[in-house]
Amino acid sequence: MKIITDALPAVRAICPPQKIKENTAYRMTKLCVTTDCADGRLLFHTLTGMLVLLEDEADAEASRDELIKEMFYVPEDFDELAYADKVISIAKALKNGSGQKKKLSYTVLTTTDCNARCYYCYEAGIRRCYMSADVAKDVSDYIIGASDGREVELRWFGGEPLMNPEVIDIICGKLREAGVEYSSAMVSNGYLFNGDVIGKAKGLWNLKSVQITLDGCGEVYNRVKAYKEPGDAYSRVINNVDNALKAGIKVHIHLNVSRKNISDLMTLADELEKTFSEREGLFASAALLGDFRRENERFNGDVYDAQEYLKLRKKLKDAGFEGKRPPLKRELNFNNCMADNDACEIILPDGRLSKCDEQLDKDCFGDIYSKERDTENIKSWKEQVKLPECYGCPLYARCINLKKCAWVNENCSKTSQIIRLGVLKDQITDAYKEWKETLK
Ligand code: SF4
Numbered sequence: 001m002k003i004i005t006d007a008l009p010a011v012r013a014i015c016p017p018q019k020i021k022e023n024t025a026y027r028m029t030k031l032c033v034t035t036d037c038a039d040g041r042l043l044f045h046t047l048t049g050m051l052v053l054l055e056d057e058a059d060a061e062a063s064r065d066e067l068i069k070e071m072f073y074v075p076e077d078f079d080e081l082a083y084a085d086k087v088i089s090i091a092k093a094l095k096n097g098s099g100q101k102k103k104l105s106y107t108v109l110t111t112t113d114c115n116a117r118c119y120y121c122y123e124a125g126i127r128r129c130y131m132s133a134d135v136a137k138d139v140s141d142y143i144i145g146a147s148d149g150r151e152v153e154l155r156w157f158g159g160e161p162l163m164n165p166e167v168i169d170i171i172c173g174k175l176r177e178a179g180v181e182y183s184s185a186m187v188s189n190g191y192l193f194n195g196d197v198i199g200k201a202k203g204l205w206n207l208k209s210v211q212i213t214l215d216g217c218g219e220v221y222n223r224v225k226a227y228k229e230p231g232d233a234y235s236r237v238i239n240n241v242d243n244a245l246k247a248g249i250k251v252h253i254h255l256n257v258s259r260k261n262i263s264d265l266m267t268l269a270d271e272l273e274k275t276f277s278e279r280e281g282l283f284a285s286a287a288l289l290g291d292f293r294r295e296n297e298r299f300n301g302d303v304y305d306a307q308e309y310l311k312l313r314k315k316l317k318d319a320g321f322e323g324k325r326p327p328l329k330r331e332l333n334f335n336n337c338m339a340d341n342d343a344c345e346i347i348l349p350d351g352r353l354s355k356c357d358e359q360l361d362k363d364c365f366g367d368i369y370s371k372e373r374d375t376e377n378i379k380s381w382k383e384q385v386k387l388p389e390c391y392g393c394p395l396y397a398r399c400i401n402l403k404k405c406a407w408v409n410e411n412c413s414k415t416s417q418i419i420r421l422g423v424l425k426d427q428i429t430d431a432y433k434e435w436k437e438t439l440k
Pocket residue numbers: 387389390391393394395396399401412416417420
């Protein structure tokens with residue numbers, strides 16, 4: 001057996017090697033993902049983070065004791081899922097008790113209004129309003145008061161945040177005056193990301209990256225986005241992406257995948273490669289479109305969609321649009337998203353505070369004008385749920401499902417399971433290739 005990556009230090013500190021018991025029948029743990037490679041079989045332990053290579057059956061037989069020590073094999077009656085819960089909660093408590101101050105992260109909605117009309121928008125029906133200059137000043141005072149020497153990450157969000165860029169100027173200007181260290185990112189449709197914006201983004205806003213969604217190319221994009229202004233919005237957005245990249249702003253293209261547009265997204269991936277192969281700083285990733293309004297039961301797809309999704313992901317990866325992501329995450333997951341992370345808050349245009357960008361004004365826990373917080377609400381966003389299918393799933397130790405999250409349905413769809421497992425297997429293979437490179 002060859003060790004490709006060792007167990008995570010945080011897990012190693014809690015789990016000693018498993019003692020080998022005589023007269024005990026062992027089986028493979030449920031927390032193992034296996035994938036074949038040219039040199040044998042790779043085994044990845046999703047709790048400990050250890051990755052090993054077994055060359056063949058004889059190697060597996062000879063490595064039996066090592067595999068038991070490293071918990072790839074566990075006694076027949078061992079409950080590794082309860083064990084994983086215990087280890088993760090101890091590791092989390094140790095991390096929280098380490099006194100390490102986290103960066104603060106604020107998602108600021110400059111407006112809930114938008115110049116596009118995507119049919120799938122989960123904000124449809126939300127009251128359209130803009131943050132005023134006065135509220136923007138109060139937002140900066142609030143952030144300055146909370147920062148306490150910590151670096152602040154800002155994420156401009158909407159609606160379309162660029163429909164109200166003046167409040168971004170105000171907030172950044174005041175943070176700068178107060179000497180608060182900040183950087184920002186933006187989620188935008190890219191339509192208004194013009195030369196003026198790029199100038200401010202590079203200077204005052206300290207904007208590191210912008211996420212822009214493309215739902216297809218040319219006509220498909222124009223139809224889905226249905227901008228209020230007529231014209232070829234697709235070409236305009238592609239041009240804005242190019243200018244942002246030239247100015248050194250990273251652009252993350254987000255592809256919303258549904259059965260309707262998957263083949264068009266394949267064409268789009270080719271177009272992106274052709275147009276931007278010479279540019280640095282372009283990333284692209286695909287995500288399944290969620291059916292938050294529960295209008296279409298096929299929206300979340302099936303096995304066919306999962307396979308098509310994985311093909312698209314591979315295409316983006318082969319084109320070099322995945323960036324230099326570490327092939328395997330070398331830490332345990334303690335948070336699912338901003339909703340269960342105490343260091344993250346969403347600030348609405350009127351100063352109210354919320355935890356989840358899918359719930360926004362439907363579920364607030366306070367506002368920037370008072371110290372009063374609805375602690376029950378904050379707690380409710382941390383409540384986790386295990387679905388029946390999680391109990392046999394090798395991803396159990398890496399998956400957090402929040403009870404209130406709109407993505408967590410009554411079940412974890414086959415599509416989602418195939419995709420998550422497919423992505424992890426891909427990362428395992430990449431980690432192995434990287435390890436082999438280091439031997440050369
Ligand atoms: S949510 Fe899905 S992928 Fe995650 S552990 Fe449960 S079954 Fe597995």
